[in-house]
Amino acid sequence: MDPLAVPDESLAALDRVAAEAQSYLAELTGAPVRSATSDVAAERFGGALPDEGVGTMEAIEELLRDGIEAHVRSGGPRFFHWVIGGSTPAALAADWVTSLLDQNAGGWDATPLGTRLEKVSIDWLRELFGLPEHWSGVLTTGATTANFTALAAARQWWGEQHGADVSEEGLAGLPQAPILSSGFIHVSARKALAMLGLGRGRLIDCSGADGSFDLRRLEQALDGRPAIVIANAGEVNAGHFDPIREVAEIARANNAWVHVDGAFGLFARISPRVAQLADGVELADSVISDGHKWLNVPYDCGFAFVRDPAYLGATFTAAAAYLPEPEDERPIFGFMGPELSRRARSLAVWATLRAYGRDGYRAIVERCLDNAAHLARLVEEANDAELLLPAPLNIVFFRYRPPDASEDELDDLNLRIEQDILRDGRVYLGTTRWNGVLGFRPAFVNWRSTKEDAELVLETVRDLGQRLRLRSRPQDVRA
Ligand SMILES: Cc1ncc(COP(=O)(O)O)c(C=O)c1O
Numbered sequence: 001m002d003p004l005a006v007p008d009e010s011l012a013a014l015d016r017v018a019a020e021a022q023s024y025l026a027e028l029t030g031a032p033v034r035s036a037t038s039d040v041a042a043e044r045f046g047g048a049l050p051d052e053g054v055g056t057m058e059a060i061e062e063l064l065r066d067g068i069e070a071h072v073r074s075g076g077p078r079f080f081h082w083v084i085g086g087s088t089p090a091a092l093a094a095d096w097v098t099s100l101l102d103q104n105a106g107g108w109d110a111t112p113l114g115t116r117l118e119k120v121s122i123d124w125l126r127e128l129f130g131l132p133e134h135w136s137g138v139l140t141t142g143a144t145t146a147n148f149t150a151l152a153a154a155r156q157w158w159g160e161q162h163g164a165d166v167s168e169e170g171l172a173g174l175p176q177a178p179i180l181s182s183g184f185i186h187v188s189a190r191k192a193l194a195m196l197g198l199g200r201g202r203l204i205d206c207s208g209a210d211g212s213f214d215l216r217r218l219e220q221a222l223d224g225r226p227a228i229v230i231a232n233a234g235e236v237n238a239g240h241f242d243p244i245r246e247v248a249e250i251a252r253a254n255n256a257w258v259h260v261d262g263a264f265g266l267f268a269r270i271s272p273r274v275a276q277l278a279d280g281v282e283l284a285d286s287v288i289s290d291g292h293k294w295l296n297v298p299y300d301c302g303f304a305f306v307r308d309p310a311y312l313g314a315t316f317t318a319a320a321a322y323l324p325e326p327e328d329e330r331p332i333f334g335f336m337g338p339e340l341s342r343r344a345r346s347l348a349v350w351a352t353l354r355a356y357g358r359d360g361y362r363a364i365v366e367r368c369l370d371n372a373a374h375l376a377r378l379v380e381e382a383n384d385a386e387l388l389l390p391a392p393l394n395i396v397f398f399r400y401r402p403p404d405a406s407e408d409e410l411d412d413l414n415l416r417i418e419q420d421i422l423r424d425g426r427v428y429l430g431t432t433r434w435n436g437v438l439g440f441r442p443a444f445v446n447w448r449s450t451k452e453d454a455e456l457v458l459e460t461v462r463d464l465g466q467r468l469r470l471r472s473r474p475q476d477v478r479a
Pocket of ligand 1 (some may be wrong): 012082141143144145186188189234235236261262263264290302443
């Protein structure tokens, strides 16, 4: 069916989606995070590519019917798995505008709107995080690509120290680049090293007993030869921080590029209550964070900031006769990151910052801090749960531990609770293994989550844990 050969149903389809959004948003807080029939609903999609399509309205109807049943309400307030934010009202509406206007945010001529709003967004984010005024940045698809983008700049700088332009000449003939980090490094930074030809297996581990940087080891490993140091603001299992200021001072004194992964931890700088955790980021050469986590804009969005944008341009410029040249006030963001054609993510970033401002974001961050602290306190007070590490930010690493359970059965018990949680629907969270111990790691980044939602985490874990133990008891007796 040629869409031009039939009446244009764009408006009818958008009306249908807007009507669905009414009930969807009204139920977002109370509905199960995941429907019990989500797997079956997802598998209803399929079949052969239709020769003749079903038409706009029927396709959208199918998408809404089976799609809503098959999806996970990860944008809702009781989703605590991984570190996944929701969408503020302004960000959601602006994201719809993004699709309506369908801009290619590669450069000014393709979209003055997208380019200007990206520049303003980067400036505002820089201010929000208290980064130096002269730094530049670019929006990316997320923190993985932001790590890739910033580490590409680091690689360019490192090559330059050896008299080489690695974007032109490649890495052949150069020594192995020393890349140092702690046990807090995120897999996405390792993936970025793999993509950049720097080798994820080449990482030099400078961690101490708790996984964070051992500063003496770092000092010993750096010998004044150019190196790249990756510090971590917000470790993904329990939300802990490397001592960023000290790491940056040692690294800078030893001729190293300092990169900070602050996918969610950079947001600590918004609240005076926890800003100290991310102190020293301003000494780095590059830092990244995510939009689809604590900024609460829709997928996908991240940001990479660099002290000197020339290192981004060296790698990512893709000059061609048919493309324009960048100007100071009219940067070509397509020349500052991996994508040339790009979604105009800036519309949602700009709209949410414009709508809620610095105070709104401080309120969101501090509510998440309060929720995490509240849950951590409840866990500490409970006689059937154990806080496995302090919760300095927004992740609470804990396990269910009834008084009469033996250490040997705890991993299996908590894993089985996790399986039940993912089916149960009241809350959504998962386990991790950190420092050799298995526990849950609910993360608080959603703007909607309340104290009661935080309480429901422990209540649900306890309820499902008790049921599991009751079910297994008769077998114990028989055994
Ligand atoms: C510390 C850290 N860095 C990087 C990432 C990767 O982010 P994304 O999934 O947005 O690419 C994450 C994701 O959880 C993270 O926690």
